[in-house]
Amino acid sequence: MRSKVRFHLNGELHEVQHCPPTLTVLDYLRNECRLTGSKEGCAEGDCGACTLIVAEAGSTGTEYLAMNSCILFLAAIDGKSLISVDGLALGDGALHPVQAAMVEQHGSQCGFCTPGFVMSLAAMYQDHDQQPYSRENLNLNLAGNLCRCTGYAPIVRAAEQSLVSRDSTLVKELDQRVTTELEFLESDPPLSVEGTNGRVFAPRTLAQLLELRKNHPLATLVAGATDVGLWVNKDLQTFDTVIHTGAVAELLEISKENELIKIGAAVRLRDALPELIRHYPSMRDMLERFGGAQVRNAGTIGGNIANGSPIGDMPPALIALGARLELHSLESRREIVLEDFFIDYGRQDLKPDEVVSAVLLPIHDDGQFACYKISKRPEQDISALCAGIFMRLDRDAIEEARICFGGMAGTPSRAGQCEKALTGKPWRRDTFESAMQALKEDFTPISDMRASAAYRMRVARNLLLRFFIEHDVPERRMQETSSVR
């Protein structure tokens, strides 16, 4: 066991004794290290001004992930390497290519968001897979960086200038340095801080996690902290015991057996995305609009479910597909269907000594599936409503319909009456029209800042219609070229 949080920052080893459980990386940088390059714009992971790179060992090499340092707890970067804007410029004082391009293309005006953009672009520059530049990919990677001055146009030009052809020597040099740093800390024993400021644990195995969970039933489990970070920064909640799940090996696995994908609860959205899309291409749009890149790089599948949010983007799709949840305690392991986990608003079927350990997702090859996310702004917005729709046809009749909505009730919920109106009925527009009417039996949505009740109901109905139109027999199927997602 080890009581100091250890990591590298811009090439230097940092060791933090008595690490407070909810000290954020941003506060550490700005207040402790007096490194003021990273900015606090919102303190909730939505603006990206505090973006930095967290480098860590991946299965095929070092990975460089942009993350929001304002909601990243220091203990979460234990054993990793950080690159902040303060340390990005090259050794000889020359600007990094993304910095130079931002200057040349006039990509900064007030300059306050700029360090965050620079770091998001630098993460793309250093990207392990060296994905080729495209505007679409850029949009995905910058959705979590807000700029209020430039209208993004010069930033796009800077991205293009710097990312179309990258200096592979530069990429390798940094990679070698960082990989060495990571190796240096590789054999550190698990982190276990019990100091004056509180307790922080980062177990490595499920058994260790369950043991800690049992011994500290009031501890807060933290995965990506993309939600917990807000409880700390906005609600000023204090946690004296925090257990990080990010290093638990079993929770990081993705496996496939018996027509079932098993996704460990601590698998991050970015890592789950390719596997989910492979089997369910319709999830791409929702998953790519799930937060910004910084959120997808930190947030986990399990976290999005375990906190019980009524507007989490994942549950409707997973519930429609019949996903199950695996729950572990030291004594037992159980599986429940996902929708049963959500008992009521703010209440989940989770015992004090239990943890959500995995999502078990069936692979259907005989049905039609779609999921839809509706929000005020296309990118990086919390959905007004979210839908997962799965149907299996027998000849022209609907044999099975599983429909789940988020944002329509206090929990992600199946639309039972709507499903009933479809099941056993012919695949026809009038069947769907009846089912659309039946939704009012299923839901009484609320009006809030994201949408009115009337809009939610109208769109929920229209999404059913959309499902019908998009999956109708080929000769009648709607074939519209659309630029609206």
Next chain:
Amino acid sequence: MSDSARDKAVHRAVAHDSAAKHVQGTAMYVDDIPEPRNLLHAYFGTSTVAHGRIKRLDLDRVRAAEGVKAVITSADIRGQDDISPVHAADEGVFANDHVQFYGQPLFAVAASSRDLARRAVRLAGIEYEPEPAIVDIDAALDAGLFVSEAHVMSRGDAEDAICNSPASVEGVLRTGGQDHFYLEGQVSMVIPVEDGDLQVYTSSQHPSEVQQTIARVLDKPANAVTVEVRRMGGAFGGKETQAAQWAVIAALLAEQTGRPVKLRLDRDDDMQSTGKRHDFIIRYQAGFDDQGRINGIRFFHAARCGMSSDLSAPIADRAMFHADNAYYLPAAHIESHRCKTHTVSNTAFRGFGGPQGMMGIERVIDEIAQHLGTDPWQVRRANFYAEAPRNITPYFMEVQDSVLDELCSQLADESGYTARRTDVMAFNESNEIHKRGIALTPVKFGISFTTTFLNQAGALVHVYKDGSIHLNHGGTEMGQGLMTKVAQVVADEFGVPLAQVKITATTTAKVPNTTATAASAGSDMNGMAARAACRTIRERITDFLVDEQDVSRSDIHFEQGMVRYGPQSEAFAAIIERVWMARISLSATGFYKTPKIHYDREQARGRPFFYFAYGAAVSEVEIDTLTGENRILRVDILHDTGQSLNPAVDMGQIEGGFVQGAGWLTSEELWWDEKGQLRTHAPSTYKIPTCGDVPEEFHARIWQQGCNREETIHKSKAVGEPPLMLAISVFSALGQAVVAAGGDLSSLDAPATPERILNAIAAGRRD
């Protein structure tokens, strides 16, 4: 001076002076300044009712909280408890016993850390006697609640002209408010120095107002307060009046504790407790001929001002000044009501009412075109200001400089507007679920503060013995590149490389009694003031050379780092050294006041603007009629910057202003709950545009023929605000798409969120 463009520092696309610092994170903002050792952190407690009396404000637990060193309320104010920028005495530092909006500051603490200060303020025991809250414009109109008197602008007999027109349209348009969402929130640090004086670092567009407000509230002379601003992390009008309150709170606590105090607002508190763009209700009635030419028009404006007047009167006035946008209105009656509501006091925001005013007339034009079944662009063109007599505004100013006919025609050609409109109609024919729209809209924006006395600026320039130059002026840098532009002007005057001009922080100690950096007038005014200072010094150098070298004045040229006189040429620095030894001052102030302007508000008559800035945009959009989701597909912009001082900086304003305007009109929605609490108070709920909202086909161009007919700094034009209104083309195009979906144009309000788009479609389909 040489006029060859090659060696001129102006009219060049020079990078922002801080660009290299921005990208490395070394540009210092207020919160980055190394903190004094004994610094305290302030925070404030706020109201949780929109309207009511405070029955009990128990701060005992706050005082006793860990780390707390001081607690203040309005009772601790020695001077005038008035932070109103227009001295309306309707806004104190804290609510006294009368709370007027949810989020209004009630008290503040200073504690040993920001975290402890934030925790402490949550411990207050507050009881309210709630009173009915008037939250929106309709309720305020019903209740007859206003922050200031209604105002009318009238020319000709509009009613008669409408009655005698062959056709007319009428309707109501609502435009939403807008949060500035500057990335750097409000922040101030106040350091007590000797004699009870205060050194203030703040993120403000208006250091002089911060200085004067602190002096007023703390009962000090202004010379005891020095306010410095090096740069802001964005402002957009949100730090014109809104920065003062936080600086004042920090100053009060600094005075009470004798220690430096910093107050930095959390994003959520910033959004709840500072003012925003005014939302408007605009009622309109217009009569027109069969060509769509307007004969007469009536506008009724009602603005949500919030709980105090702030700058609402001039903002609502500017909405009236832009109710015509680019169009000649033979008979116009514009009345404006400034509604008081129990919400945070609304304030300046890029465009300052102009955008709201323009939205009204652009909706009218779209309605006329729909009525006539013609292309709205043709209706726009038919109504443009033209030769006399079609060149008089509703406030009797002659429009002498309109370039819109030429500029818009060029834009229509270059963007392929007509062919694309045909394509859009074809697309709509063959698609049932998705519909497109395209629109070309113009902008004519009046440049000058309409409060005439504000049109003044000062500068201070030193030349040091080594030839290096120190530049200071009253304008502030908020990202718009003002410092760069003014430095270019100075470098040009002395014919030295730009790097020789040191840009320095704006401070009330160097240039006093300044006007806010606002109204797009920053480079116009400060550029001129700086030039005046340079010319004073240059004249002294010239006098010296005439005397020393016996050359004629016309033979002396400052260029390329040299001073050339007759056949000789010498390094600038070498001559400066001799000038100094000759005991000639190398420091000068400069001053500028905008000429030609005058305005009689009582009569609503005059020439409030020195000139107009022009531009136009074509936007094409697509909507999804099942969900109301929408996308901008392509944007083409042509904008007149006159002879641009810095095309790169100006392009930044054009592109950035457009996208900010598009956000205002599409995804940025302010939403208050039934308690009068703003619930969209963070980027999680308040959605400004992201990179993905900007289309790949985004073509902004500076109009090459541009030249200011007035004597502005190097014949340039102001560019800060006008481009924001180019985004009205997006809203207009969305309206076209709604109509194509069978929707009702007049039902579409702003912001055109997916929900409003779907509602407007449903409204039309019901008819």
